[in-house]
Amino acid sequence: MTPPSGSPGPDGTADMDSTADFDSAQRLMTQFTAQLTIQLDRLGHSSRPGSRHDVRRGGRDRPPTLVAVAHGSRDPEALRTVTALLDRVRALRPGLPVRLGHIELNQPLLTDTLAALRGEAVLVPLLLSRGYHTKQDIPDAVAAAPHLAARIAAPLGPDPLLAEALHARLAEAGHRAGVPHGAGVAAPYGAGVAGVAAPHRAGVVLAAAGSRDPDAAVDVARTAALLSARLGGVPVLPGYASGSGPTVPEAVRALAALGHDRIAVASYFTAPGRFAAQCANAAQGAGVTQCAHAAPRIAAAPLGAHPAVARLILRRYEQTLAFAPLSPPAATVGV
Incomplete structure (x- = not known):
């Protein structure tokens, strides 16, 4: 989908001529997302260990690891917040392996997290827009881990x-x-x-x-x-x-x-x-x-460990698996 050429004016609205196509596409995307969310929620429920409809993707005994990619910060509260957020993700999806990797400034670094993993992984950037980190840093880290079958989800935003x-x-x-x-x-x-x-x-x-x-x-x-x-x-x-x-x-x-x-x-x-x-x-x-x-x-405070953010992380994980089956080489999945 081509991004709109217009940008919001001082009143918080975008130029009507430049965003007409975006508004129409956004309505379609909203409908699609709602339908997809229902299906993913059903899948997530049925794939929990012990469920009567326990799902094993493609015959796998273990689902691909969700690797949450944080930017990193010298503020010690940042790591505590991200850790709490991932605890919420684990509570929502018991049995799903969840790991953390930082682009910089904090341990564990993403490169170290990927080096320690084996098998399959889906990287979910805890980033809120496209940019250098999603287009360059994260793909470079995946390329440095050829032993993994990995996919990179879209950033969390917008949603x-x-x-x-x-x-x-x-x-x-x-x-x-x-x-x-x-x-x-x-x-x-x-x-x-x-x-x-x-x-x-x-x-x-x-x-x-x-x-x-x-x-x-x-x-x-x-x-x-x-x-x-x-x-x-x-x-x-x-x-x-x-x-x-x-x-x-x-x-x-x-x-x-x-x-x-x-x-x-x-x-x-x-x-x-x-x-x-x-x-x-x-x-x-x-x-x-x-x-x-x-x-x-x-x-206001940052997004932090809000339940909606935890749900969104799992949505990006599931969307990536739904649209791009895991196999080398790694690729970024835009949603």
């Missing part, structure tokens, strides 16, 4: 399950979407007459790492559209910690210039780390003048 997790993290941080312009909202957004806050217009910045790869920006823009829909039409603008921008402060200012004074930052990161902290701090120091009735900005 409606990520929009669900982002919505949940925003709610946990105190964001309240769906309050129409002109309607009063209760504290904590600032006390008004009789303890009721002045009206606010909600907006969200989707804070992402950023990349020089244009495909990454396309993927983040799609997630922004999915999150906007999940929030009931609240405008969502991407903001980046690196790359060509816009930066998170620039996205905050763009929303504020349009009259959105209740602005939240959704942390589009798998786990805590330098970029996630940088984006959260930038949101508070974006340089937007706080008028008397302006709501304080909030920054």
Whole structure:
């Protein structure tokens, strides 16, 4: 599917002419994904050990190993978060071998994880868009392990399950979407007459790492559209910690210039780390003048070990096996 040429404008929507084909294709993909998810969920249930319909893929006694590929971070909380996420995956699919490998900065490194494995493996990047890591680093690591029959799944994003997790993290941080312009909202957004806050217009910045790869920006823009829909039409603008921008402060200012004074930052990161902290701090120091009735900005936590993310990891694993039977050489499966 060819990516759309348009990108979201300041109001969080894309140019209609440039995204008509994408909208039509997205509807078809949503229907297809829903049907596929039903089938994969049934397969996952029936393949659990002890199930009356225990499935052995192609006569295998052991399913291919799921290798979760994390980026890695010097923040110790990142490894704890990824470990908790994979514990959720194991709980959802008992009997499925799950391993972890990092691209850099943390042990175990992906190359070491693959060197220790034998047989078959499906690599699931815990990355949220296409980019250099998915196109170069991970395939290079697989190529260095010719003893494995391996396939590489698509990155986690974009996907409606990520929009669900982002919505949940925003709610946990105190964001309240769906309050129409002109309607009063209760504290904590600032006390008004009789303890009721002045009206606010909600907006969200989707804070992402950023990349020089244009495909990454396309993927983040799609997630922004999915999150906007999940929030009931609240405008969502991407903001980046690196790359060509816009930066998170620039996205905050763009929303504020349009009259959105209740602005939240959704942390589009798998786990805590330098970029996630940088984006959260930038949101508070974006340089937007706080008028008397302006709501304080909030920054949500990263996706972390949210159940929807664990389900998505298994979905990518199953999609990869469904569309590309395991056999050398390794290849990336785009979904």
